[in-house]
Amino acid sequence: MPTIHEHAQALAERTVALRRDLHQHPEIAFEEVRTMNVVAERLRALGLAPRTGVGKTGVVAVWDSGRPGPTVLARADIDALPVPEEKDVPYRSQREGWMHACGHDGHTAVLLSVAEVVVARGDELRGRVVFLFQPAEEVVRGAEAMLADGALDGLVPDHTVGLHLTSTYPTGVVAVRAGPAMAAADTFRLEVHGRGGHAAKPNETIDPIVVASHLVLALQALVSRETDPVDQAVISITSMHGGTAFNIIPEAAELKGTLRTFDTDTRTRLKQRILEVAAGIAATFGARVSPTWIEGSPAVVNDAAATERLRSVATRIVGADRVIEAAPIMGGDDMALWLQQAPGCYFFVGSRGGEASAWPHHHPRFDLDEAALPIAVEVLANAVVDLLQG
Numbered sequence: 401m402p403t404i405h406e407h408a409q410a411l412a413e414r415t416v417a418l419r420r421d422l423h424q425h426p427e428i429a430f431e432e433v434r435t436m437n438v439v440a441e442r443l444r445a446l447g448l449a450p451r452t453g454v455g456k457t458g459v460v461a462v463w464d465s466g467r468p469g470p471t472v473l474a475r476a477d478i479d480a481l482p483v484p485e486e487k488d489v490p491y492r493s494q495r496e497g498w499m500h501a502c503g504h505d506g507h508t509a510v511l512l513s514v515a516e517v518v519v520a521r522g523d524e525l526r527g528r529v530v531f532l533f534q535p536a537e538e539v540v541r542g543a544e545a546m547l548a549d550g551a552l553d554g555l556v557p558d559h560t561v562g563l564h565l566t567s568t569y570p571t572g573v574v575a576v577r578a579g580p581a582m583a584a585a586d587t588f589r590l591e592v593h594g595r596g597g598h599a600a601k602p603n604e605t606i607d608p609i610v611v612a613s614h615l616v617l618a619l620q621a622l623v624s625r626e627t628d629p630v631d632q633a634v635i636s637i638t639s640m641h642g643g644t645a646f647n648i649i650p651e652a653a654e655l656k657g658t659l660r661t662f663d664t665d666t667r668t669r670l671k672q673r674i675l676e677v678a679a680g681i682a683a684t685f686g687a688r689v690s691p692t693w694i695e696g697s698p699a700v701v702n703d704a705a706a707t708e709r710l711r712s713v714a715t716r717i718v719g720a721d722r723v724i725e726a727a728p729i730m731g732g733d734d735m736a737l738w739l740q741q742a743p744g745c746y747f748f749v750g751s752r753g754g755e756a757s758a759w760p761h762h763h764p765r766f767d768l769d770e771a772a773l774p775i776a777v778e779v780l781a782n783a784v785v786d787l788l789q790g
């Protein structure tokens with residue numbers, strides 16, 4: 401039996417080849433049909449019996465040692481983005497306008513190789529591993545859809561684990577963080593209803609553009625003046641629309657924005673305050689606001705004990721000096737929902753090898769340093785094996 405390190409190295413070429421295949425055939429949220437079939441086929445080749453179409457395009461495969469022991473959830477997201485690829489590589493996207501610009505092609509290939517490592521070592525392990533290939537992370541709806549579709553029916557998970565490759569850190573670095581690691585990401589729309597009229601007679605109107613402008617500024621004070629400076633929160637108004645002509649005051653104007661928080665109480669309070677301030681500012685000017693609140697996924701919160709275990713596993717593999725404390729990220733990830741099923745750790749694996757793989761995620765030139773893939777396989781496989789011990 402090879403060591404996990406040797407096995408991850410032996411699988412490196414295939415991991416890269418699969419990643420490139422997925423990269424050439426990106427599919428966006430809930431349209432990952434080919435990806436789902438490729439994943440299922442690989443799992444079947446390992447002797448597993450995957451369920452496909454879970455949450456529309458997700459895949460669940462349970463590996464069971466047949467011996468009593470813990471149940472570990474291992475999750476990879478599989479979706480791409482509606483980003484037109486701008487890099488010129490042999491494995492360039494063949495789908496115009498779509499691209500794996502976040503590295504989920506890598507996550508999928510890595511988890512399949514981890515499944516291969518686990519299956520090969522079956523005789524020396526106990527418990528079971530639930531391999532989750534999740535669609536639609538980029539719209540934070542895939543985990544919810546899989547859970548609603550019974551992804552975990554009949555299973556009582558004990559641990560959750562998963563990783564995100566990242567160009568934030570160089571290849572060889574593993575970044576972990578106990579507690580809140582990624583933000584809750586809610587979005588909202590505020591429609592300001594005024595009264596339209598002639599631009600030269602504003603006194604006869606209720607100008608929704610002016611009301612919306614006051615609103616944008618007032619909302620900034622909720623973070624800067626009402627939120628504890630050591631508790632992070634972001635309110636961004638990202639879209640402002642109203643009006644059609646130089647000389648018409650419109651009936652309505654629309655604002656869109658997002659709220660990012662780590663703490664549950666802060667999240668509840670800021671949501672309430674955004675709605676109060678919107679109603680209050682509108683009332684001040686005789687206008688009215690109809691809000692739409694779209695609840696995003698909760699914050700990604702890593703369990704302290706699980707994070708310690710992951711830290712020591714990663715230290716064994718890449719060395720203590722390359723296991724670093726991850727900075728909290730205001731971006732959201734619906735890994736949060738899997739972490740609510742059982743405590744665990746979502747960690748980051750550096751995939752920046754040089755200029756070509758230094759672009760930020762979601763950029764049309766984003767790429768992975770493929771040398772990071774066997775490292776990710778080794779760390780994740782070791783983490784799963786470690787968690788199966790209890």
Ligand SMILES: [Zn+2]
Nearest residue numbers: 502538761762
């Ligand atoms: Zn992304």
Ligand SMILES: [Zn+2]
Nearest residue numbers: 502503504564
């Ligand atoms: Zn991502």
